[in-house]
Each structure stands twice: as structure tokens, then as C-alpha cells.
Amino acid sequence: MSLSRTRAAKVIERCRELSRITDVPGETTRLFLSRATHAAHALLLSWMRQAGLETRTDDIGNVRGVRRSNASDTSTLLLFSHIDTVPNAGAFDGPLGVLLGLAVMEELGATELPFNIELIAFSEEEGIRFSFPFLSSTAAAGGITHDHLRRKDAAGISVEQALRDFGLNPERLGESCAFSPATFAALEVHIEQGPVLEAEDLSLAVVQSIIGQSRLRLRFEGQANHAGTTPMPLRRDALTAAAQWIVDVERFALDHKQLVATVGRIEALPGAVNVIPGTVELTLDVRHPSDDSRHAAVGVLLTKAQRAAELRGVQVKATVASEQKSVAMDATLAASLAAAAERAGYPGRTMFSGAGHDAMILAPHVPTIMLFVRSPGSLSHHPDEAAREENVEAAIAVVIEWVLGLRQGANDS
């Protein structure tokens, strides 16, 4: 147990060391292809080399290390996550999966496996710099287009220029970034960024699906009027209509398991203490593991918006701002990872991911699975984001158990 704690502690310590490499002193902010990213790459590459990996940086800026098998030239297991961050981030969203992968490779030591293991630290998942997430896993999946390369950051620098400035070659993106076609399985370990595991007092869970989401904008249009002179029955209050609907949304989502629905932004105009709001604009975010259920929920919720509005002589208009389909993880890998968890002494809990991840981008191209590690306080995208040693140790143990179990599967394929 004391040995185990040591390898988990080392992973946490490395995440923290990486978090001190930042573009903004005093916080952790490490954007795609930034100055700090050079230093982060150098540190990560040094750790990979110490672990005996063959290292390289591909032309989208992903740091990669391969553990060669004597038995196979090509058959490859991929472990991955990302090392870019949101502004003022924590230490674990992304780096935990990368450094846990490295710890697994170190732990495997000289153990002979019938497949290679490649570790990829993706360079752009959060999508802060170019307002576009998953750029580097999209490159690994061969999906980068000229539109992607022409995107510009706040300073007017294009993705293509940023790649060149970093010393990379955008012309070679295709060949240098693609993951090996003989990759038979891909695993992303990531902090949960939610409260489920903590609520159930579990260390980890297998992610069976990254759930789809719909984002809508709604505008309730009533009649602004004097708060003192307008009797209640004569009002056309856009805010009471919107409020009724927000409560309806909450009730409906509570009544439908696995559905989450959130009104995150609201603005009431004209916004004076003594004026009845004439206009309310708000956003709705709806997620469900089943796309059909999600679409059905959106339909029901829009009907409820109409009813809440009509009751008050208010009009409501809704527009869909974005739609993202649910992405299933590989069912066979989910079963084998849950079984490995059980063998290692942890419940083989499966769950859905409510947040998007690089795994979503790789899943259509290679059998992909995710493992969530408990987030203390469910804090994420926050400097106080944390990871507990015992939970990290559980994840290391489960991944090793799983990798060792894959020997048979890899031989079969």
C-alpha cells in the first residue's frame, strides 16, 4: 500500500509541477502553442524519455511517446488526454490522464506485452485560443481542414501561422498526426468534473457514452410597464413567464433520469427596479445519453415555454444555437475495463460523461473508452481542482489490470 501511494503521489506531484508552467504568472493558464507550452513540452518529453519511451512532437503540437513491444511492430494501445488548459485552470483536467498513462508505462517496466503502447498528450482540447475545441484530436483523426487552419486567435494569428511560429509544419499534419492504423484500443483517463463519484463514494467509473447536447436561445417578449400603476392581471411580464418556464425545465429534468437541463444565462430588459420586464433572453442547455430522448425533451420544453408565455400574454421564440450528438464509447472495451476494475477490487460502475472530451473525436475511428477519476468537491476549471491519491491509485491499478488483460485480446485481433 505504501508503494502504491507513492506512484499515485508521483502522478499528482507531476500534475502540480506541470501546472506551474503557465503563460500567466500566479495562475495556471497554458493555451495552445503558447510560450509556456514549449516549456511544458520539454518537461513532459524528459519524463517520457526517462521512462524509456520513443518520443516526438507531431505537427499539431501533440507530445507523443511509444513503448515498443518485441512481439509487435504495429499493434498499438493508445493512452491519451490533453495538456492545454482553460484560463486560471486547475492542475488535473487533462494532465492527470497523460501522467497517469506515463505512470502505467513506468509501472509495467519490462513486462513483455504483445502490443505497443502510445501515449499522446493532445495540445488543444479546451479550444480557448481559437474558440474551437478538440483541434489536436481532430488532427489525429485526420479531420483538419483549411477552415481549421484559417481560424484566427484574438491577436489575428491563424492556426497555420501559430503552428509555424511554434516550429511545426502544417503541410505535414496528415502524416505526422495520425494515430497508427493498427491501434486496436484507445483509453482516456480524465477527472470526472462532476459530483457523481463523490456522491457515491467511488474512486472511478467507466464512461460508456459522452452524451449529446442541444443549446438553445429563448426570447420572451411581453410588455414593459410601470411596476406601480399596472395591476397584476393586466401585466404581460416577460420575466414571470420565463421564471415559470425555468421551474418547469427543472421539474421536467428532475422527473427524467439521465436528463440534465440548465438555464445558465438570463437577461431581463429594461432592467429597472420599478419597471415590469418587457423582454427576457435566456439560454437552455439540454443533455441526455440518448439523442432521441434529448430531442423529445427539447420539444416538450419548448411546448412548456409556449404555455408559460401564453398564460401571461407573452410571446416566446426559440432558436437552436448548437446540437451535438451523443457518442457511444466502445461497448467491448467498456466491459473489459469494468471487469478489470472489479478484478482490482473496485466496483465496475459505468456512467455517462456530461462534458465533451477528445475521446468523442477518436471514437468514430478507433475503439475508444474513458475512465473517470473522482473529482473532490466536483471542482473543475478552477484553481482548487483536486485529485485524491487513493482515487488516482485506484485508477492506476485498474488501468494496469486492464492493460495486462488486453494481452489476450490483442493476440486474438
Next chain:
Amino acid sequence: MSLSRTRAAKVIERCRELSRITDVPGETTRLFLSRATHAAHALLLSWMRQAGLETRTDDIGNVRGVRRSNASDTSTLLLFSHIDTVPNAGAFDGPLGVLLGLAVMEELGATELPFNIELIAFSEEEGIRFSFPFLSSTAAAGGITHDHLRRKDAAGISVEQALRDFGLNPERLGESCAFSPATFAALEVHIEQGPVLEAEDLSLAVVQSIIGQSRLRLRFEGQANHAGTTPMPLRRDALTAAAQWIVDVERFALDHKQLVATVGRIEALPGAVNVIPGTVELTLDVRHPSDDSRHAAVGVLLTKAQRAAELRGVQVKATVASEQKSVAMDATLAASLAAAAERAGYPGRTMFSGAGHDAMILAPHVPTIMLFVRSPGSLSHHPDEAAREENVEAAIAVVIEWVLGLRQGANDS
């Protein structure tokens, strides 16, 4: 009838002529002691003189005209309203009462009355320039203090300095502004600024009370969290708590006649489409003719806020931003004005004013009454604010009927 229409049309036309005198070209904006106010005063004084009134401007900038009685040196009926405006105002909020008073004097012609009639056009009711309303009626009531005089506008000019710059003498405020101590009744005619008369298809109503109001700020404090990864039952959503309460407020006010309650401002933080709101701040405006009922309502509503918050693991804090007591108009004058309306052929409807008026400031000092004239579309504080000829004619007829009926009352006093 055609003659009647003519005198009402003249009042409306004069209101519109006054509305073209503005500090901001293209709209009607006439703030206290502004440049445009000089021109408005000159025009109003010329109309008063044409009507045979003794005119003067007092030292807070109120324009005053007296119709002398042969029978009385002092006994005085006061007619009043204001001629300052909000920014981008309509033509009738204030000026209608002043010019309708003038029309009444013109209509009375040589009719001998046993009392003087004084018409006051108050200079500062809206309170825009110095963020303080009712300054000029406060002066007439003898209530101006050094604190009032030291208040500064956005340009750093004090009330005292503004008075001097306008050619007035702040040292003489007391004597020059006070209304005559022999004033036995005061009437303010004003547009309703609400939908009640239009909903009941009435031209006018007697205001029996200016209702009190409480303004509160509430802060709901929950826990901001990821909209995708936080299951509904584990949320502490400040916005759903606030929304539940907004609906409770609406329901409670609908269930309690004469109560109005309004949430006019709301802000949800952090305010991102994919983040559960952790904090919501909003305002509550509560009004009721009875101060006791208003206080009781505020108490019940705060309890409801606690309940809506507790159900969601959210905290709520409320602070009272301001309190204003209800001000009763004179009951005898209300009865005589309603009776005059009936005699003139209009229902003697009485109602409450949900908005504040100069009448509220005078009422503790002199028997005061208000007459509301229907607001088409209930629009006010808006360029499209309107007054209909038939409603204005009704008000002129009722006021004349009332003034003639006061002969007896004035003789008695």
C-alpha cells in the same frame, strides 16, 4: 360639444407645443433648471398672462399664476402639476395637469368665486438631474434643507449653484416658494400612467391614496457547476430557486387584490450557457394602499424566498433598499370630486395611484386630491405617451364642476 372639444384640443396642443422645448433636439428632455426650461417658462408665463393671471417664478423655479377673487384676499384653491420631464419623455406627464388647470381658469372667465385660484407648475418632480424627486413641491411645503441644496448633478453642479445660475435666490426659498397658508384645497390632475381606466373604458378617476412601496434586493447563493456533469438532484442552482420565487411572488400578488409585486432586475452569475448559476441577484418592488398589508406581504414573500432556496440547498439574503409610506388624499375632497364627476356625467370612480406624485408631498400640509386622466395604451415616460381629447374634455368638465361646487365649502371655511 364642438366647443368642448376645442378647449380639450387646445390643452393637448399646448402640451405638444411645450414638448418641443427640449434640451435634447429630436426628443423631449427638459430637466430641472436647464436651458430649455427658461424657454418653457417664458411660454407658460405668456399663456398665464393671456389668461389674466398674476404671474411669478418662485426661487426653486416654479412658475405660478394667481386668479384673484374680489371676495377674498387669501382663501386659495391650488391647482398644480409639474413641467420637468424624464429623458426622452412624452408630452403629458406633468404638463397636462398644468395646462388643464390653465384651461379651467380660462373657462371660468369672469365667473365670480369666493376664493383665489393659484396654478403652480412645479419645476422638479421626476428627480432626474439631482437623482432626487419632488424637490420643488418639497420647497413649496417648506421642507428644503441644506442637504438638498448641496446635492450635485452629474456635472458636479450643486442645487444651490444651479438655482443661482438660473437667476434664482436660494436664500429666499422659504418665503418665495411656500404656498399660501390660506390654501384650503389642492388638486393635481395627472395622466394615469397605467392601464386601469383604459381597461374599464373610463375617462378619469379620483385618486384616494398614493400607495406605499417597499424595494428590496435579494441575493440567492448556490453553487456554480458544470451544466453537463452535474445531475439534477445534486445541483444547488441559484436561478431555479430565484425562478420558483418569482413565480411565487406573481401568484401571491395575483391572489391579493390591490397588491402589486415586481421583480424588475435579475442577474445570474457566472452567466455562461453551460454553467449552473451559482449566484442570482434581483430586485423586488412591492406596493399596496395599506402599509400594514404591504409589510405583511413583504414578510410572506421573504418566507417564500427562504423556502424556494432551502428546497435547492441555496441560501438567500434580503435587504430593504427603500420604504415609502402610503399617503392618503383628503377624503372630503375625494368625495366632492367624485360627486362633481357624477354631476358632470362621468362615473365617480376612485382608485389608488401606484406611482409617486407631488400630491404626496403636499398632502401632509394641505387638503390634497388628485384626478387621473386615462392614458391610452397606458404608455408613459415614452415619446408615444398620449392623451385623448374626449378624456381631457371630461377632466376639464369635472374640474370646473368641482370648482364651482367648492364655492359653498370655501364660504364655510
